[in-house]
Amino acid sequence: MAVIVQKYGGTSVADVARIQNVARRVKAASDAGDQVAVVVSAMSGVTDQLVKWVREIAPHYDATEYDTVVATGEQVTVGLLALALQELGLKARSYLGWQVPVRTDAAHGKARIEGIDGGAIKALMASGVTPVIAGFQGIGPDGRVTTLGRGGSDTSAVALAAALNADRCDIYTDVDGVYTADPRIVAKARKLAKITYEEMLEMASQGAKVLQTRSVELGMKHRVPVQVLSSFNDLPGTLVVDEDVIVEQELVSGIAYNRDEAKITLIGVPDRPGIAASVFGPLADANVNVDMIVQNVSHDGRLTDMTFTVARPDLQRTMKTLDQAKNMLKFERILSDSNVAKISVIGVGMRSHAGVANTMFKALAEKGINIQVISTSEIKISVLIAEEYTELAVRALHSAYGLDND
Amino acid sequence: MAVIVQKYGGTSVADVARIQNVARRVKAASDAGDQVAVVVSAMSGVTDQLVKWVREIAPHYDATEYDTVVATGEQVTVGLLALALQELGLKARSYLGWQVPVRTDAAHGKARIEGIDGGAIKALMASGVTPVIAGFQGIGPDGRVTTLGRGGSDTSAVALAAALNADRCDIYTDVDGVYTADPRIVAKARKLAKITYEEMLEMASQGAKVLQTRSVELGMKHRVPVQVLSSFNDLPGTLVVDEDVIVEQELVSGIAYNRDEAKITLIGVPDRPGIAASVFGPLADANVNVDMIVQNVSHDGRLTDMTFTVARPDLQRTMKTLDQAKNMLKFERILSDSNVAKISVIGVGMRSHAGVANTMFKALAEKGINIQVISTSEIKISVLIAEEYTELAVRALHSAYGLDND
Numbered sequence: 001m002a003v004i005v006q007k008y009g010g011t012s013v014a015d016v017a018r019i020q021n022v023a024r025r026v027k028a029a030s031d032a033g034d035q036v037a038v039v040v041s042a043m044s045g046v047t048d049q050l051v052k053w054v055r056e057i058a059p060h061y062d063a064t065e066y067d068t069v070v071a072t073g074e075q076v077t078v079g080l081l082a083l084a085l086q087e088l089g090l091k092a093r094s095y096l097g098w099q100v101p102v103r104t105d106a107a108h109g110k111a112r113i114e115g116i117d118g119g120a121i122k123a124l125m126a127s128g129v130t131p132v133i134a135g136f137q138g139i140g141p142d143g144r145v146t147t148l149g150r151g152g153s154d155t156s157a158v159a160l161a162a163a164l165n166a167d168r169c170d171i172y173t174d175v176d177g178v179y180t181a182d183p184r185i186v187a188k189a190r191k192l193a194k195i196t197y198e199e200m201l202e203m204a205s206q207g208a209k210v211l212q213t214r215s216v217e218l219g220m221k222h223r224v225p226v227q228v229l230s231s232f233n234d235l236p237g238t239l240v241v242d243e244d245v246i247v248e249q250e251l252v253s254g255i256a257y258n259r260d261e262a263k264i265t266l267i268g269v270p271d272r273p274g275i276a277a278s279v280f281g282p283l284a285d286a287n288v289n290v291d292m293i294v295q296n297v298s299h300d301g302r303l304t305d306m307t308f309t310v311a312r313p314d315l316q317r318t319m320k321t322l323d324q325a326k327n328m329l330k331f332e333r334i335l336s337d338s339n340v341a342k343i344s345v346i347g348v349g350m351r352s353h354a355g356v357a358n359t360m361f362k363a364l365a366e367k368g369i370n371i372q373v374i375s376t377s378e379i380k381i382s383v384l385i386a387e388e389y390t391e392l393a394v395r396a397l398h399s400a401y402g403l404d405n406d
Numbered sequence: 407m408a409v410i411v412q413k414y415g416g417t418s419v420a421d422v423a424r425i426q427n428v429a430r431r432v433k434a435a436s437d438a439g440d441q442v443a444v445v446v447s448a449m450s451g452v453t454d455q456l457v458k459w460v461r462e463i464a465p466h467y468d469a470t471e472y473d474t475v476v477a478t479g480e481q482v483t484v485g486l487l488a489l490a491l492q493e494l495g496l497k498a499r500s501y502l503g504w505q506v507p508v509r510t511d512a513a514h515g516k517a518r519i520e521g522i523d524g525g526a527i528k529a530l531m532a533s534g535v536t537p538v539i540a541g542f543q544g545i546g547p548d549g550r551v552t553t554l555g556r557g558g559s560d561t562s563a564v565a566l567a568a569a570l571n572a573d574r575c576d577i578y579t580d581v582d583g584v585y586t587a588d589p590r591i592v593a594k595a596r597k598l599a600k601i602t603y604e605e606m607l608e609m610a611s612q613g614a615k616v617l618q619t620r621s622v623e624l625g626m627k628h629r630v631p632v633q634v635l636s637s638f639n640d641l642p643g644t645l646v647v648d649e650d651v652i653v654e655q656e657l658v659s660g661i662a663y664n665r666d667e668a669k670i671t672l673i674g675v676p677d678r679p680g681i682a683a684s685v686f687g688p689l690a691d692a693n694v695n696v697d698m699i700v701q702n703v704s705h706d707g708r709l710t711d712m713t714f715t716v717a718r719p720d721l722q723r724t725m726k727t728l729d730q731a732k733n734m735l736k737f738e739r740i741l742s743d744s745n746v747a748k749i750s751v752i753g754v755g756m757r758s759h760a761g762v763a764n765t766m767f768k769a770l771a772e773k774g775i776n777i778q779v780i781s782t783s784e785i786k787i788s789v790l791i792a793e794e795y796t797e798l799a800v801r802a803l804h805s806a807y808g809l810d811n812d
Contacts, residue, residue: 016462050482056422058489065492068500069485072478076456079475083464086471094474098504099549143505 002167003035003125007135007157010044011174012231013077022231023084025172026130030090035125037164039135039157040081042073063108067137067147071097074134074153082132092130095121097137097145102156104138104146111138111146112214113155118163125164133160151212158215162222169219169226170237171211176230177238178203178210180403181255185391188404192253193236196243199253202346202380216240243348251356252347252401255394259341259387261291262315263372265307266322268332271298278329279306279322286321288314292342292375292384303332307373309384312338340372341390344382345397357381363400369393408573409441409531413541413563416450417580418637419483428637429490431578432536436496441531443570445541445563446487448479469514473543473553477503480540480559488538498536501527503543503551508562510544510552517544517552518620519561524569531570539566557618564621568628575625575632576643577617582636583644584609584616586809587661591797594810598659599642602649605659608752608786622646649754657762658753658807661800665747665793667697668721669778671713672728674738677704684735685712685728692727694720698748698781698790709738713779715790718744746778747796750788751803763787769806775799 006026013019022040029036041047050070054061078094085092097104100121104111121131135153140146148155154171161169177191178200195203197220204213210228219226219240229237243249269275280290291309298304310318315336322334350356360381364371369392373384385393398404412432419425428446435442447453456476460467484500491498503510506527510517527537541559546552554561560577567575583597584606601609603626610619616634625632625646635643649655675681686696697715704710716724721742728740756762766787770777775798779790791799804810 016459019463053422053482053486054489057425057486058493061489062492065485065488065500067485068488068502069482072481075478075481076459076475079471079473080459080463082471082474083460083467086468087464094471096474096551145502 001033005037005157005161005166005169007039008172010041012172013040014044019080020084023088027088036130038132040077041135041153046073064144067108067145070147071137071145074136078132078134085130090130095131095133097134098139102138104140106140108146110149113159116159116163122164154212154215158218158224161224169224171228172231176235177228181394181398185394186398190405192238194239194246195253196348198379199346200240203256249349251349251353252345254346255397256344257341257390257394260312261309261340261342262312263309263337263340265335266331267305268303269306270330271304282321282325286317288318292373294373339387340384341387342382342384343393344380346380348379351378359400363396367392367396407439411443411563411567411572411575413445414578416447418578419446420450425486426490429494433494442536444538446483447541447559452479470550473514473551476553477543477551480542484538484540491536496536501537501539503540504545508544510546512546514552516555519565522565522569528570560618560621564624564630567630575630577634578637582641583634587800587804591800592804596811598644600645600652601659602754604785605752606646609662655755657755657759658751660752661803662750663747663796663800666718667715667746667748668718669715669743669746671741672737673711674709675712676736677710688727688731694724698779700779745793746790747793748788748790749799750786752786754785757784765806769802773798773802
């Protein structure tokens with residue numbers, strides 16, 4: 001008998017019929033002998049409506065009141081799902097964040113879970129009751145309702161699974177797993193049976209937004225196996241696990257892309273110690289997250305060029321910040337380009353294999369795609385290319401690394 | 407500087423613009439030097455939608471989960487109104503039932519307030535903050551969300567006013583006060599400046615549903631002056647107060663009617679001690695509320711007829727219950743009639759004046775209206791008539807007691 005946390009996203013509970021569908025899934029698992037705790041999001045569209053009302057009334061809203069309003073979405077679904085489970089003959093009861101309690105820090109609107117007291121819920125499950133827990137919400141040190149930020153229900157589910165020492169956390173969503181590449185771009189993409197936490201983190205941060213990053217980090221920290229699967233079919237999903245659980249590790253697990261980047265180049269920057277800090281310090285202060293950074297050796301030992309990328313919505317703020325710091329930085333010119341995409345090859349297998357990067361460069365060269373910037377980590381190689389080549393590059397790499405489905 | 411509780415109903419907070427309108431009203435009172443606590447209902451229509459979802463999933467729903475779902479309506483409005491007040495420059499914060507806390511009994515779906523700890527809110531108001539409290543909800547002894555039943559926000563507001571020892575509780579609604587009769591029927595109806603708690607109770611239970619009965623009882627018990635007024639204009643409303651506050655008491659304050667009654671007559675009931683108990687005992691067990699009861703002296707000392715009224719939705723249940731008890735009750739026949747209306751003349755002044763009833767009987771007789779049943783209390787005379795005469799009777803009585811507006 002396994003202890004399982006099941007999490008259902010907004011599209012899985014979008015209306016009464018779908019909530020009843022979720023209830024049947026929970027009952028099936030329960031009938032099969034598992035102890036199931038369920039975490040749910042708001043019905044899809046509901047959170048957007050609530051946020052819209054908040055913004056109409058207060059464009060620069062008090063995040064505490066925002067949380068009070070927005071947390072109602074999940075409160076509705078836990079009650080409705082508990083009722084649907086009861087209709088199927090299960091004993092079920094709902095829990096709000098403050099009732100569990102799910103303790104968070106005070107960062108309203110984007111709170112972090114500090115601890116979950118799983119004791120009461122564990123005892124309840126052992127007595128044959130199915131708890132239905134509101135995702136996305138908790139209670140802050142001020143005794144008020146907090147929310148975890150968009151996608152936070154994944155994090156709620158994994159944190160609960162850790163608190164319950166669950167055997168697995170199943171995240172039901174509108175995709176049925178993690179693919180070797182975006183199936184909308186690569187027709188031959190394959191669903192992965194397993195993927196490591198580290199790879200999943202790189203996939204997520206590269207734009208393959210299947211799981212919230214924080215939930216993967218939590219799963220990794222507490223070694224909770226996390227399964228991504230669909231609530232609309234009965235196919236097996238993708239299991240996100242520790243590296244040592246995967247017996248036959250592929251060299252490369254997937255190809256990711258991100259069109260949400262903008263490239264900035266500072267031309268004629270003095271080539272002296274501390275210049276990087278003086279560029280990126282002001283950006284950090286302006287809350288701009290810098291991604292790839294490239295600085296070449298200068299030809300003459302005097303001036304160099306520096307290129308880096310930021311999220312596209314941050315571009316304007318970045319340019320303004322650098323312009324204000326121009327006197328101090330003493331660069332000659334500044335260039336920006338939103339017309340770029342980042343393509344990444346991800347796989348823990350590349351740690352122990354040489355030549356992985358070269359396969360990438362060769363495959364892109366064969367298609368005539370120019371590489372603007374390169375950045376590597378232990379399990380990832382990313383390049384920046386012109387955005388129009390995105391699909392071509394992803395498909396070429398998918399073939400080059402032997403990921404194509406036959 | 408007065409301490410005022412303002413309560414706004416669903417139509418007053420139906421959308422963003424109306425919530426902003428409410429915020430301006432609160433600010434005006436605050437600017438005028440009053441300390442204001444605000445109690446709000448759900449945006450109109452929201453509660454109905456939530457109830458609909460609950461019923462679709464579980465026709466015989468668990469009231470605990472119902473409460474969890476339905477209480478979200480008020481949670482949304484408190485957050486939005488707190489934000490709207492902040493936008494106007496007020497310090498404001500929302501309170502949910504469990505945060506105040508508003509302690510109730512465990513009767514989910516129709517809970518009664520057992521106590522409100524007003525300390526924190528009082529301190530907050532003294533420090534210049536405007537608290538916005540979710541009406542209709544509380545926390546039960548089980549630590550779960552409770553709701554007070556439909557119209558419960560009025561009760562929340564008056565109970566809070568009592569807990570805060572407030573100078574007045576203003577109930578903003580979609581009518582602008584209490585009238586001598588329903589203005590839809592009597593064009594010459596006048597708005598009452600003042601009315602006693604007792605009269606208001608009789609008016610409310612007679613179908614003039616301006617205030618929830620329980621809220622009037624609470625106001626009477628704690629001597630909280632309750633004002634009924636409109637949030638859509640600036641006219642003075644009707645003040646519900648203790649009898650001794652009203653200097654010039656009218657003989658009759660108003661004419662009420664109720665079309666929600668059904669009449670039942672048991673013919674040939676044995677005229678022996680205990681027969682009433684044996685009729686009404688089973689009805690009480692079946693949760694049927696009996697209103698008017700008439701039993702005449704029997705002609706022969708052996709058999710008598712017994713007439714009483716119940717709420718129309720309870721008629722079927724009543725007939726079934728009596729039918730099942732027929733062997734024990736030994737009545738000859740049973741008759742029922744839904745085609746009746748109860749007309750009431752209400753006024754604390756009639757306590758000390760004779761002839762009030764006779765004016766009623768004479769006025770009805772002049773219009774050729776037959777009286778089927780009569781029932782009286784200290785401050786009320788009610789008669790049952792054929793439903794089709796309702797408007798005629800109300801207008802005739804309004805004139806007969808000199809209530810017509812000139």
